[in-house]
């Protein structure tokens with residue numbers, strides 16, 4: 701027998717929803733005998749969304765989900781409601797599984813950040829090495845050729861600053877990561893830090909693993 705849970709301000713979920721943009725019966729999740737989860741919007745006024753792999757919320761009407769899908773009813777702020785699908789089955793104050801998911805996300809984005817940072821250090825060191833070599837060579841050359849060598853060195857450094865500088869990529873990674881670091885408590889919209897995730901507790905609402 702499949703299970704259907706109506707979610708909304710007057711829904712059957714175990715947690716309370718207070719967001720002003722959430723409908724009384726906003727969406728429903730059906731869990732089939734074979735363990736397939738389906739999320740359906742119940743013609744809500746402000747829409748049902750799921751978070752995609754890039755951290756963006758995508759509006760849905762009916763979609764297959766997993767217990768780890770992050771669902772957003774209405775806007776992704778205090779007037780809406782955000783929660784992991786698994787929370788529909790878990791005890792109201794049990795965020796154990798959610799914090800293990802957050803830990804997985806944090807590890808992923810920290811690894812991505814360090815990879816970009818490490819690569820940029822290698823490129824930067826290589827350019828510095830080449831520039832230094834060109835400078836050393838320039839001493840042994842007549843003035844005209846020496847100037848040309850020094851120009852190549854300057855050009856390389858400038859090209860690095862313009863096109864290979866990792867600052868933008870690193871900022872993008874942090875921005876993307878912050879979309880995944882949301883507090884798992886449906887009533888809380890706090891964006892957790894990596895430290896909060898390590899501590900397995902939201903500093904605002906005290907939801908914890």
Ligand SMILES: [Zn+2]
Nearest residue numbers: 883888902905
């Ligand atoms: Zn919280």
